Amino acid sequence: MTEPIVKYTDVHKYFGDLEVLKGIDLEVMPGEKLSLIGPSGSGKTTIIRMLMTLEQPTSGVIEVEGEPLWHKEVNGQLVPADEKHLHKVRGKIGMVFQHFNLFPHMTILKNCTSAPVNVLGISKEEAKERAVEMLEKVGLADKMDNYPAQLSGGQQQRVAIARALVMQPKVMLFDEATSALDPETVGEVLEIIRDIAKEGKMAMILVTHEMEFARDVSDRIVFLEDGVLTEQGPPEEVLGNPKSERLKSFLERFIQTSTSN
């Protein structure tokens, strides 16, 4: 039996009085590709942002490789983690954001080498080697001396993917990676993500509205509604044969809007 690489146990999250996650239990296996789907506001993004340590869970435990993320064990008791602990565990996770969040004051190459040099402590030469390799993978090695603002949205997102890959995370998170893109550049970004998924080493959690894409790349799809995981399973089952009325109507609405566009 392999151990899950990520495990959520009864995770709740409140924003003020609003409970956005109502007891999430979820396991992700090493190398597994998992898509989170659901209406906007259902809490999908919050689930992965907690794993990236951008939001703190109100209660419950998130483990990465069996080790609590937001807590650490002191004399058999779980106490809130300090920044040092977060820093250690966070190194296993990488993230691609909806709005890319490239660093505008750095060239494309520098965007991809700054973190490896400063955070992982590898040499500049090695970082550059890795960065160029990843930029070639996303097809943008020729742009490495440009600044982010000189690139299109799709190109920026491809750089953001390369930047995250250079850090060699064990789990990669994609937060609606194509939602902020012009329709004509969505394809190029999905193509890259598909390629990475095929390589198969990393676990991936994707929050997405691209149903066709989710069907292609995922091993498992999870449907989230009002802060509860209501249905999950292999793509054919969840998308092809939805059990609950909620999921059915969600998928129908989705097909309608995507064809009307």
Add this chain to the structure above:
Amino acid sequence: MRDIINLWDWDTLFDAFPSIFAAMWLTIGLTFACYAFALVFGIVWTVLRRIPIRPIYWLVTFIMNFIRTTPPLVQLILIYVGLPDVGIILGSITAAILGLGIHFSTYISEIYRSGIESVSKGQWEAATALNYTKFQKWTKIILPQAIPPVIPMLGNYLIIMFKEVPLASAIGVSGMLLMANIYGAKHLEYIEPLTIVAFFFLLMSYPSSLLIKRLEKKMNRRFEKKVGSSDNGKEVTAS
């Protein structure tokens, strides 16, 4: 109280010139000293206000507002005349640096804050996702983006400081203004020496403000250029 008014006299002008010109260097030097103090002390306020404890934030904000809404002249006098009562005796120049430095540090701190707030939340999040330490986030990601856009505003405050420095004449700093008034009292000729002082101020602050304006335009252009070229990039990929 007012002394006799004489008509304009060129001889008086040339007579008064050397002592005022000599005092110009003190005025300029004091400007930079006060400004440097304000730049550094502004960091202190900014850091204090980022401590995530509400009462500290309120207290610091209140003190800053108090300093900002009360006259720097009175603050100078308080430091120079009042502090000796509790055994702190400062020279007039030190008192001026401290007084004007602290007064303007509250404005400088606001500029720092606006620069920091202009960096989007996504930049912090990306830096967290790449596992930068807190120190690295500030030095590598946030400050390099927060500082350049506010450089023209910081430059403006150097000019403003220059024009506030003659306040120090009230506590006996012998800059241009005090020298002019001393000359006036001695010879009962105020117009010429004061005109020289005004001329010097104009001579230095007007070109500097033109320089700042150009810097501002350049910054804006650089920003627009980036945006413009990103449009070009889009066209390239679309075709």
Add this chain to the structure above:
Amino acid sequence: MFILAKGLDITIKVLIGSAVFGYLVAFVAGFASLSRYGIIRKVTAVFVEFFRGTSLIVQLFWIYFVLPLPDIWTGIVAISLNYGAYMSEIVRGAIVAVPKGQTEASVALNMTPFQRMRLVILPQAVRMMLPEFGNYLIQMLKATSLVSLIGLADITFQAELHRSVNLNLGLQIFFLLLVMYFLLALPLIGVTRWLERISSKGVASR
């Protein structure tokens, strides 16, 4: 504090006088800087740059020794010319900042140039000016302390006088003086916040 209060009438008189004339100077110079006559624009620019480029305290002494005015008017003239010059830039900037479409729409409605300014441009521009005007009110209050240097008996002057006969009370006296200025500023801060609220409504966006 009661002893300082003796100077309160001077401080407030100078503040009100400076504000009234300061805003007046600001509007006159602001409009003049947008005049269609080059000569008017140039003269205005020289005036504005002169009063912004030299220091208020230098101007105060200069006016004091050159113009034969009653002392209180010396203070008011110096402060209102200086701050008027600064605020004229706000007036000008606000008028220029009203979107071009507003002028075009009022041309389309066949308004005369005067009507355009009075009915469409100014009501919007003034809203943009208000918060800055409020801020400058506080700056002018601070500036009134300078009149003590030309012998006007404002609260700062009274404090100095009081301290000269109570040599060991300097710290207390001047601290109380600062508190007094802060108390005077409080209603002005309130006014500024109120002006900010007003100005956030009713301006066309680009």
